[in-house]
Amino acid sequence: MASRKIVVFGVTGVQGTSVAKALLADTQHKWHVVGITRNPASRSSKAVAALGVTLAQGDLDDPASYAPAMSGAYGTFINANFWATYRGDSAPAKAAEIRQSSSAVDVALAAGVQHIVYSALESFAPAQELPHFDSKAEVVAYLKATKAPATPLYASYYYSNILGGPRGPVLNLPFPETAVIPSFDPDQIGLWARAAFRDPAKWIGKDMYAAGDSITPKEMAAALSSVVGTPVRALNLSREEFMQLDGDIDHELWLNYLAIVEGRWHRDPKASREIVPEAWDFKTWAENTPEVRERFGV
Secondary structure, three states: OOOEEEEEOOOOOHHHHHHHHHHHOOOOOOEEEEEEEOOOOOHHHHHHHOOOOEEEEOEOOEHHHHHHHHOOOOEEEEOOOHHHHOOOOHHHHHHHHHHHHHHHHHHHHHOOOOEEEEEEOOOOOOOOOOHHHHHHHHHHHHHHHOOOOEEEEEOOEEHHHHHOOOOOOEEOOOOOOOOOEEEEOHHHHHHHHHHHHHOHHHHOOOOEEOOOEEEOHHHHHHHHHHHHOOOOEEOOOOHHHHHOOEOOEOHHHHHHHHHHHOOOOOOOHHHHHHHOOOOOOHHHHHHOOHHHHHHHOO
16 A cells, blocks of 8 residues: 655644654554654654654745645645744734744645645634634634635643643642633644544544543642642632733733633533544543653652
8 A cells, every 4th residue: 555645844843743653653544754844953853753754854934945845745734833933922923823834735735735634723702812822713714715625623732731830739720720621632633633634535624623631620630639649739729810810921821721711712522532532531641641740749
């Protein structure tokens, strides 16, 4: 069986590496994975090359640099990183992400790519702005406007985000412990991307959602307590206390939390698991992540 070429943007990042690994481990189909990287000589690039990825030098800010790699590709996974250009002002980072992703779509279409899987997020406008979500929503709109053969793959809150902060038994999520967080293991996003590439007839033109859990900080703390073996507690700020944090923490991050506090961000883990049955819920992720014990143990 001949292999199909998939071009993966951001191949050294969490999502890109996950997609590359999932495709290369596929026992149902053969894929030739080409990873776009700005520096093929970097340690992270060499690490993915060791997995079997063919590296191609390219920069999302320079479409001509990666256009040759797109030639002959069946599919591509596109993901631009808002945070790579974010310096506290969301406007230029949002504009950069839209420009980079839209240009990648244009190059893919010009090359005759048959399936684009795009790492997406939704907009909550007009109820709330959230620039690093809104940028991806605009790219989804561009995919639809260009009639691209695409599957928007909607990500969720990373479980691994909780590992930040000082070591100790406190879950540093600065909002009410009853707020529901749509979440997943980003190292597994490739399993959903692979499912889309395997079945284009089903997924082109359809939205796909990557989620492993819908869980509150209180439930997270209970799961962490069980895994670590000592009590872990959530901060459990009131809504009023959370609202007062705007200006004290990064505004873009605060807006992300606001979407959670206001219950605007939803996922259906059961539906996501019908696509990827092996998707981890939060506790399973915690049990399989050594950094959890290092971060929350005493």
